[in-house]
Amino acid sequence: MVHASLSALGYVVGGPEAVVDALIGAIGPTGTLMMPAHSGQYTDPANWRNPPVPVEWIESMREAMPPFDVAKSPTRMMGSIAEYFRLSPGVCRSNHPTVSAAAIGPNTRMLLEGHSLDQGLGEGSPQARLYDIDGQILLLGVSHANNTAMHVAEYRAVPEGHPLLAQRSPMTVAGERVWVDHHEIDEDNEFATIGDAFAATGAQRSGAVGAGVAHLMGARALVDFTTEWLRRHVYR
Numbered sequence: 001m002v003h004a005s006l007s008a009l010g011y012v013v014g015g016p017e018a019v020v021d022a023l024i025g026a027i028g029p030t031g032t033l034m035m036p037a038h039s040g041q042y043t044d045p046a047n048w049r050n051p052p053v054p055v056e057w058i059e060s061m062r063e064a065m066p067p068f069d070v071a072k073s074p075t076r077m078m079g080s081i082a083e084y085f086r087l088s089p090g091v092c093r094s095n096h097p098t099v100s101a102a103a104i105g106p107n108t109r110m111l112l113e114g115h116s117l118d119q120g121l122g123e124g125s126p127q128a129r130l131y132d133i134d135g136q137i138l139l140l141g142v143s144h145a146n147n148t149a150m151h152v153a154e155y156r157a158v159p160e161g162h163p164l165l166a167q168r169s170p171m172t173v174a175g176e177r178v179w180v181d182h183h184e185i186d187e188d189n190e191f192a193t194i195g196d197a198f199a200a201t202g203a204q205r206s207g208a209v210g211a212g213v214a215h216l217m218g219a220r221a222l223v224d225f226t227t228e229w230l231r232r233h234v235y236r
């Protein structure tokens with residue numbers, strides 16, 4: 001699973017196309033490449049805060065908002081590499097309105113199918129399936145603050161009954177556009193700080209890529225470390 005920033009790499013001849021081609025070439029025909037394809041704009045505008053929506057707009061925005069579409073809905077704040085990858089031939093996307101993932105390769109179906117609507121970055125997520133097969137995570141020009149796999153650890157660390165944020169998203173169900181309810185963790189855990197502690201264990205490899213820095217690690221080692229860190233420092 002790759003989280004990437006094109007601008008952090010400096011000038012790249014060929015832009016996001018060159019980066020995606022290089023990644024697919026590196027893993028070869030037996031490898032599977034996955035990236036986050038989040039689309040946080042498919043939520044109830046009443047909950048938007050950056051910027052907030054005027055109260056008198058909310059109902060008309062709800063009525064006009066198109067439903068999430070696996071094929072058409074753009075990513076938001078994922079960067080040009082993830083968006084180019086989402087649109088590439090042969091790439092599939094999981095059916096989640098806000099925290100989907102995109103993948104290509106032999107393990108695509110196993111990683112993406114059955115993505116849980118509720119708690120979409122928890123045990124029913126592509127990130128959790130990556131943990132199951134002990135896949136690798138590459139941070140390409142970004143820090144652990146962008147590492148979506150660490151959310152799996154959040155769901156494992158929170159005590160039973162911990163409050164979750166109620167979300168609503170427009171989706172197509174049985175051919176009709178409807179608003180569906182789901183719940184997510186609403187936390188502000190310091191993933192960058194946890195990532196620094198993880199790197200100090202020696203379980204992460206780092207090196208220069210263009211003008212940026214890349215970090216490579218095992219998903220299982222990272223999620224297990226983060227789970228224990230959160231249990232010790234946050235959810236005691």
